[in-house]
Amino acid sequence: MGKGRAPCCAKVGLNKGSWTPEEDMRLIAYIQKYGHANWRALPKQAGLLRCGKSCRLRWINYLRPDLKRGNFTAEEEEAIIKLHGLLGNKWSKIASCLPGRTDNEIKNVWNTHLKKRVSPAGEERGAAGSKKKKKKKTTKAAAGGGAEAPLPLPSPSPSSSTTTTNFSSGDSGEQQSNNMSKEADDELDLENFEMMPMLDVDDPSFGFGTLVDTAPAPYGSAVSVSASAATSPCASSTSPPPASAPPGVDDLLVLPEIDMGHELWSIIDGDAAEAPAPRCQRNPAEPTNGADAGSHGAEGKEWWLEDLERELGLWGTVEDYQYPMGPQGLLVADHPDPLPAMVDDPVSCYFQAGPASAVLQELPGYPVPATAVTGSINQMGL
DNA sequence: AATTCGATCAACCGCTCACCG
DNA sequence: TCGGTGAGCGGTTGATCGAAT
Numbered sequence A: 001m002g003k004g005r006a007p008c009c010a011k012v013g014l015n016k017g018s019w020t021p022e023e024d025m026r027l028i029a030y031i032q033k034y035g036h037a038n039w040r041a042l043p044k045q046a047g048l049l050r051c052g053k054s055c056r057l058r059w060i061n062y063l064r065p066d067l068k069r070g071n072f073t074a075e076e077e078e079a080i081i082k083l084h085g086l087l088g089n090k091w092s093k094i095a096s097c098l099p100g101r102t103d104n105e106i107k108n109v110w111n112t113h114l115k116k117r118v119s120p121a122g123e124e125r126g127a128a129g130s131k132k133k134k135k136k137k138t139t140k141a142a143a144g145g146g147a148e149a150p151l152p153l154p155s156p157s158p159s160s161s162t163t164t165t166n167f168s169s170g171d172s173g174e175q176q177s178n179n180m181s182k183e184a185d186d187e188l189d190l191e192n193f194e195m196m197p198m199l200d201v202d203d204p205s206f207g208f209g210t211l212v213d214t215a216p217a218p219y220g221s222a223v224s225v226s227a228s229a230a231t232s233p234c235a236s237s238t239s240p241p242p243a244s245a246p247p248g249v250d251d252l253l254v255l256p257e258i259d260m261g262h263e264l265w266s267i268i269d270g271d272a273a274e275a276p277a278p279r280c281q282r283n284p285a286e287p288t289n290g291a292d293a294g295s296h297g298a299e300g301k302e303w304w305l306e307d308l309e310r311e312l313g314l315w316g317t318v319e320d321y322q323y324p325m326g327p328q329g330l331l332v333a334d335h336p337d338p339l340p341a342m343v344d345d346p347v348s349c350y351f352q353a354g355p356a357s358a359v360l361q362e363l364p365g366y367p368v369p370a371t372a373v374t375g376s377i378n379q380m381g382l
Numbered sequence B: 001a002a003t004t005c006g007a008t009c010a011a012c013c014g015c016t017c018a019c020c021g
Numbered sequence C: 001t002c003g004g005t006g007a008g009c010g011g012t013t014g015a016t017c018g019a020a021t
Helices: A021-034 A042-046 A052-063 A074-087 A091-096 A103-118 A120-131 A138-143 A182-187 A208-214 A233-238 A260-269 A298-312 A340-344 A370-378
Strands: none
Touching: A021 A042, A021 A052, A042 A052, A052 A103, A074 A091, A074 A103, A091 A103
């Protein structure tokens, strides 16, 4: 157990606080190339002055390609309320039922308004909450209002016209969330929780049962922002990445000299209005509701992918990669810093590091909808 | 226009779990 | 079986932003 735990950020002079675009880019680039088999070693290898924990969190909660971001739909909120009633503060489990949403995000949403909505005391506030504010969460208003009947405990009311959630397990009062034992947790007949339509994500294979077990499944040992496969992120999480990790890599990441703070994300976002050149048909309004992420045409994806990779300097061939990959990911024991150019000057050298990999897109098992990437990165507000 | 207050969210902290030797 | 290590989870906090005053 926790004994002998290595000191974290604070104790070893690592960076803390908000991530800079450079750090984000570095992390993304690194994971694209090598995956994240070892979070602890990742920051060092990627040249990040962060602890692995921090990197993991950043990736999971913010940079992961399949994140929906954007507002929670009324359906999602309702699902959260119901799931919370069933699972309690098992945010990760709840998150696993809401593809594209992170446990942290759900936790925040719950603590900031859903909880108030559910609790009698917060009922009024919920209504008052319509005064709303904030840039995001517009759906809240929609979900709010009178619909906020105190929801002591989610009873699997199929009455929810918007959700076909089917909770077959005890919806009885004793399902007091926080007191739920692990066993009780396991006993939940989650398999019968069929599937949540609004979660969909165009993944027919998405199922509650699977999610519960594989949960926030990491995106395999490697992730490609440019995967061309049509499969959804969910699918990738349920089907483990191929044992054979990406071929090796030996070149440095080559990132174009672009303005990280704004241009880059505009590019990634495919925002024709701001990007140097038109890149995709993506609907600018999309982020408001990620439910349709990944619903773009295949051809659009492809050229978007290619374009994006070129922009990021991620366009390359398999020959570019020669670092050996082992079952645990990259065999880094003696491989040089994959981003050596960044070491001396993390920022200025960042974009000059070598050709990065586009190879992952060739690999089966790393299907990441390009649109998901645009969606998530788009929300970075950079 | 300036200040205050409340809401939101990203990130950190500390713990537990799971795996491995 | 036990101890060490890394990953993951849940709670909490601090910074930021927008609305209200």
